[in-house]
Amino acid sequence: MAGNSSDTGIGIQNLVKGYVLGEERIRILNGLNLEVPAGKITVVLGRSGCGKTTLLRLVGGLEQADSGEVNMQGIKPAIVFQEPRLMPWLTVYENTVFGLDRKEVSAQRQNVEKILSIVGLEKFVNSYPSQLSGGMQARCALARALAVKPSFLLMDEPFAALDYFTRESMQKELMRVQKTLGTGILFVTHSIEEALLLADRIAVIGDGVVKGTMDLFSEKTGRELTEESMLHCRNTVLGLLAVQK
Ligand SMILES: Nc1ncnc2c1ncn2[C@@H]1O[C@H](COP(=O)(O)OP(=O)(O)O)[C@@H](O)[C@H]1O
Ligand SMILES: [Mg+2]
Numbered sequence: 001m002a003g004n005s006s007d008t009g010i011g012i013q014n015l016v017k018g019y020v021l022g023e024e025r026i027r028i029l030n031g032l033n034l035e036v037p038a039g040k041i042t043v044v045l046g047r048s049g050c051g052k053t054t055l056l057r058l059v060g061g062l063e064q065a066d067s068g069e070v071n072m073q074g075i076k077p078a079i080v081f082q083e084p085r086l087m088p089w090l091t092v093y094e095n096t097v098f099g100l101d102r103k104e105v106s107a108q109r110q111n112v113e114k115i116l117s118i119v120g121l122e123k124f125v126n127s128y129p130s131q132l133s134g135g136m137q138a139r140c141a142l143a144r145a146l147a148v149k150p151s152f153l154l155m156d157e158p159f160a161a162l163d164y165f166t167r168e169s170m171q172k173e174l175m176r177v178q179k180t181l182g183t184g185i186l187f188v189t190h191s192i193e194e195a196l197l198l199a200d201r202i203a204v205i206g207d208g209v210v211k212g213t214m215d216l217f218s219e220k221t222g223r224e225l226t227e228e229s230m231l232h233c234r235n236t237v238l239g240l241l242a243v244q245k
Contacts, residue, residue, distance in 0.1 A: 008074040010036035010059060010152065010186065015068035017054055028054050030208030031068070036186050036201075038151070040217070041178055043199035044188040045237065050205055052188035053156055059186060060154050075184075078150035082157045084141040086129040092116070093125040096143045112147050118177055119143045135166035142177070152184040160189070171197055192237055196225055202233075204240035211240040 017029040028051040036042045046052050057063040059070050060079045078099070086095045096112055097105045116122050119139040129137055138158060145153055159167045175198060178185055189195055195202050196216075204211045214236060223230060 008151070009038045009184065010075060011069075011071035012036070012055075012059070013069045013071070015055070015058060015070065016066045017051075017058060017063070018066055027208055029058075029065075029068075032205065032209050034203050034210050034213070036152075036184065038184045039182050040200035041175070041185045041187060041198050042201045042203065043195040044186065044203050044205055045192065045195040045241070046188075046190065046205040047241065048190055051208060052190070052205065055205070056154050056156050056186065056188055075152050076148070076150045077152045077154050078145035078148050080141055080145045080153060080155040080158045082160055084129070084137040086137060086140055086144075088129050091126050091128055092121055092132070092140050092143075095129070095140055096147050098144055099148045108147065111149070112143075115143050115146045118180060119146075119173065133166070134162050135170055138162060138166075138170055139173070142174070146177070146181070146183070150183060152186060155185060155187040157189050158187075159194070160191075167194075174198065192234060192241075193225060195237065196230055196233055197223055202237060204237060206241065206243065211243055212236075 012032060012034040015029050015032040016027070018025050018027040032055065044052055044055060054063070056079070058065050059072070060077055062079075087098065090098065093112070093116070096116060097108070100108055113122070116125060119142055121136065121139050121143060124132065124136065129140070132140065141158065159170045162170060171194065187198060200217050201213055201215050203213045214233060216233060225234070
């Protein structure tokens with residue numbers, strides 16, 4: 001289907017990335033392969049420091065790989081960082097249109113208003129970031145990313161700094177937004193619970209590669225992490241996380 005982004009995914013092949021630290025060259029990603037399906041939530045799960053942010057930055061084009069490929073043909077990505085990164089001197093509305101071209105701002109007014117209402121900020125369009133709670137700031141960061149009409153959201157532990165209840169409500173919110181708009185999501189986290197709750201596909205990374213993937217496509221409606229099938233998934237994920245060189 002031409003023009004419909006929802007049928008192209010992201011293909012990551014043999015991705016290698018290292019950094020030079022002093023005399024040493026450290027490999028962070030070591031030939032990583034991953035298929036990220038369109039229109040679904042793919043969660044990359046791994047321990048702190050395993051290279052999740054590096055992977056996301058490579059996919060988002062913020063960094064160059066040493067070798068390997070990220071096939072993003074037909075994909076328009078938008079990144080949501082761990083911190084909301086809002087401009088304190090701009091209102092919610094102004095922050096949301098920040099990534100748009102000047103001439104797009106007026107043309108996109110209806111779309112932007114729709115997005116702000118989807119993320120539940122319609123009553124706060126004229127508020128400043130300092131007047132918002134952490135959850136509302138996270139919503140605004142999500143709205144700003146959605147305003148450019150991306151076919152993929154690249155999300156780097158966007159809810160990690162939120163308290164338990166806000167985080168839980170943002171996870172639900174994200175699933176609702178994803179269903180409403182059909183945007184593909186590549187979401188990285190170190191939280192097993194977050195991965196199990198959100199993912200259509202979980203990719204566990206360690207030692208610079210994907211240790212294993214698990215598809216949960218059929219188990220999405222009102223997931224209870226205490227259910228037998230989810231406990232089984234949890235054990236599989238724990239097993240993959242435990243395998244380290
Ligand atoms: N620009 C950089 N220069 C040197 N080392 C880096 C750089 N960026 C990340 N690293 C190192 O790469 C490793 C992976 O980092 P990162 O991708 O941020 O992991 P994660 O997001 O999974 O916690 C860490 O050991 C980190 O110190
Ligand atoms: Mg990180």
